[in-house]
Amino acid sequence: MVTRSIMHETKAIPSVVDMVVDWLRATSEVSSVTQGISSTQPVDDDDKSYPWLTVKRIVGITMTPEAALDRARMQFDAWGGVKPNGAPNWEPADILIRAVELEVRRTLQVKIEGKGALRGIQGLEGIQQLEDPDTGGARFWMDAIVVGVPE
Numbered sequence: 001m002v003t004r005s006i007m008h009e010t011k012a013i014p015s016v017v018d019m020v021v022d023w024l025r026a027t028s029e030v031s032s033v034t035q036g037i038s039s040t041q042p043v044d045d046d047d048k049s050y051p052w053l054t055v056k057r058i059v060g061i062t063m064t065p066e067a068a069l070d071r072a073r074m075q076f077d078a079w080g081g082v083k084p085n086g087a088p089n090w091e092p093a094d095i096l097i098r099a100v101e102l103e104v105r106r107t108l109q110v111k112i113e114g115k116g117a118l119r120g121i122q123g124l125e126g127i128q129q130l131e132d133p134d135t136g137g138a139r140f141w142m143d144a145i146v147v148g149v150p151e
Helices: 016-026 090-106
Strands: 052-062 070-081 110-112 116-122 128-131 138-150
Touching: 016 052, 016 070, 016 110, 016 116, 016 138, 070 090, 090 138
Parallel strands: none
Antiparallel strands: 052 070, 070 138, 110 116, 116 138, 128 138
């Protein structure tokens, strides 16, 4: 009788949020609309320049190290701020979320240098609009499932 032991190489699973932020910063379609792309919105109003895009993980399961992948539902929020008269500034937020939607729809996989790769974006939900109750500013958002793997 022969007994074999299979050893799995454990790889660190990269942050899907960090990879998506880096990827969107590198795309000309999105970066031509805004340089403000992060996983959180700046707290200090002096650090904000609208439109601003935030990317956050809503839910998802980090698979076992043996599977070496992360499947996460992500939310993309495009913030437009307010006009000088206090009304929501919808146009820049709308342009930004549509640029993000275009990139998400046409990207099948992308390597993020030094971090890993995005191996699939699926389940894209339609764009939704909301006047942000905290700021009165314009906000559009959409969700998608993103799969990330280590290098």
